[in-house]
Amino acid sequence: MTQWSGYLGLILQGALVTIELTLMGSVLALIMAFLAGMGRLPRFFIVRALATAYIEFFRGTSIFVQLFWAYFVLPLAGISLTPLQAGVLALGLNVGAYAAEVVRGAIQSIGREQYEACIALNLGRWQGMRHVILPQALLVMLPTFGNNAIELLKATSVVSLISLADLTFQAQVVRSQTGNTLMPFTTILVIYFVLALVISWGVRSLERRMARGIDGVRV
Amino acid sequence: MDWDWNFVREILPTLIQGVKITILATLLGSVLAAIVGLAIALARRSENRAVSRTVGFLAEFIRGTPLLVQLYFIFYVLPDFGILLPPLVAGVIGLGLHYGTYTAEVYRAGIDNVPRGQWEAAKACNLGAGQTWTHIILPQAIPPMIPALANYFIAMFKETPLLSAITVLELMNQAKSVANTYYRYVEPMTLVGAFFLIISLFSVVLLRWLEHRYGKIER
Numbered sequence: 001m002t003q004w005s006g007y008l009g010l011i012l013q014g015a016l017v018t019i020e021l022t023l024m025g026s027v028l029a030l031i032m033a034f035l036a037g038m039g040r041l042p043r044f045f046i047v048r049a050l051a052t053a054y055i056e057f058f059r060g061t062s063i064f065v066q067l068f069w070a071y072f073v074l075p076l077a078g079i080s081l082t083p084l085q086a087g088v089l090a091l092g093l094n095v096g097a098y099a100a101e102v103v104r105g106a107i108q109s110i111g112r113e114q115y116e117a118c119i120a121l122n123l124g125r126w127q128g129m130r131h132v133i134l135p136q137a138l139l140v141m142l143p144t145f146g147n148n149a150i151e152l153l154k155a156t157s158v159v160s161l162i163s164l165a166d167l168t169f170q171a172q173v174v175r176s177q178t179g180n181t182l183m184p185f186t187t188i189l190v191i192y193f194v195l196a197l198v199i200s201w202g203v204r205s206l207e208r209r210m211a212r213g214i215d216g217v218r219v
Numbered sequence: 220m221d222w223d224w225n226f227v228r229e230i231l232p233t234l235i236q237g238v239k240i241t242i243l244a245t246l247l248g249s250v251l252a253a254i255v256g257l258a259i260a261l262a263r264r265s266e267n268r269a270v271s272r273t274v275g276f277l278a279e280f281i282r283g284t285p286l287l288v289q290l291y292f293i294f295y296v297l298p299d300f301g302i303l304l305p306p307l308v309a310g311v312i313g314l315g316l317h318y319g320t321y322t323a324e325v326y327r328a329g330i331d332n333v334p335r336g337q338w339e340a341a342k343a344c345n346l347g348a349g350q351t352w353t354h355i356i357l358p359q360a361i362p363p364m365i366p367a368l369a370n371y372f373i374a375m376f377k378e379t380p381l382l383s384a385i386t387v388l389e390l391m392n393q394a395k396s397v398a399n400t401y402y403r404y405v406e407p408m409t410l411v412g413a414f415f416l417i418i419s420l421f422s423v424v425l426l427r428w429l430e431h432r433y434g435k436i437e438r
Contacts, residue, residue, distance in 0.1 A: 056420070057416065059419070060415065060416040060419035060420060061377070061412045061415045061416050061419070062377035062378060062379075062380050062415055063377075064378075064380040064381060064391060065380060065391065065408065065411050065412045065415060066412070068391075068395075068404075068408050069408050069409070069412055072398070072404035072408060073404050073405050073408050073409065076404065076405055150283065153285075154283075154284065154285040154286070155285070156285075157285035157286075157287040157288055158285075158287060158381070160287070161384060167288075168285070168287060168288055168291070171288070171291070172291075175295060181295040181296045181298075181299055182296050182299060185288060185291055185292045185295065185296050186292075186296075188288055189280075189284050189288055189289075189292065192283065192284040192285060192288065193280055193283045193284050196283035196284070197283065
């Protein structure tokens, strides 16, 4: 019988890398989502065109291709990235493009009367956004953001193909060292599933917390 | 980073070989996903709690774990149990199962959208369960689902590069092998990206048309 405990340690190290990637990717995705999502709203054509081009480009090509492009082609332009940086960049930009549409949809779903109320209260554009629109729109965005975060978690497995030692990569290492396939792959499937459950549980409890105080306002 | 058109001309035939496999995998995967999705949706409506619970959990599990790991599982673990699949077959099964869990939700929503009166009318006309499904419910439920289903098939198309990880010689794998042979990454990777971008821009047009043609529910 092989020493599973040692191999389990290896897989847990991979889990840490996967978690790290998911967190950093989510942060970048969140930033890009708000930049591009709100970028599709203003009257300036240039801003809208830029945001739309970003969203269509990153939703239109697959994450795998983007990752390889970031890792193999960008160095030729003088930008050398470590596998971790390339992974975070590709994941963040890709999922950010999907989430940007969520941000736009949520902001546009807020009724006209709320904007009119902002004007009536003499709030500036930014103040109205910050205090009236966003608190309501965020609540609409959250469930879909949760799904996006799970998609991002699942997409992190692709970075194993550019030799970043995440869960999937470590499972391959265990497979090549022991020749056993059932144990490593079943273990990481379960770990991925548990991580996905943690994300959806976290988003649900965040939703409950944020809904406090604006329950009565929403129709 | 210089772009060499002669090199592009040289590698294009190889890439087109890959495109054929990519399209074949997408088509077969879509057919399988459509069937698996319907089976899951029907099983989850089953009167038998054990069946609906088990299928529900399995679908949830498949949706919460990465496609890449599932492909590895099918390709590396199943042979231990005597099931040896060629790479393309393993890839199509992986795509079909993974996206089947997504299309199941589309079917579920579509079936739930058929008004209660239709079920009651079927019963009043003394139709059996099978007849009710094939003659009354599905013909009404399926057309409104078509745009959403097509959306998932396009998403699946963008995930096909993952099949290169289990040695299917589709577009991404051909591009990688070309790149590794000539030590030039710019052209192959960019061409792959451009190919996916062009197809998905076309598919946006197709989706709009499908939504226009089938999206409306006639009441």
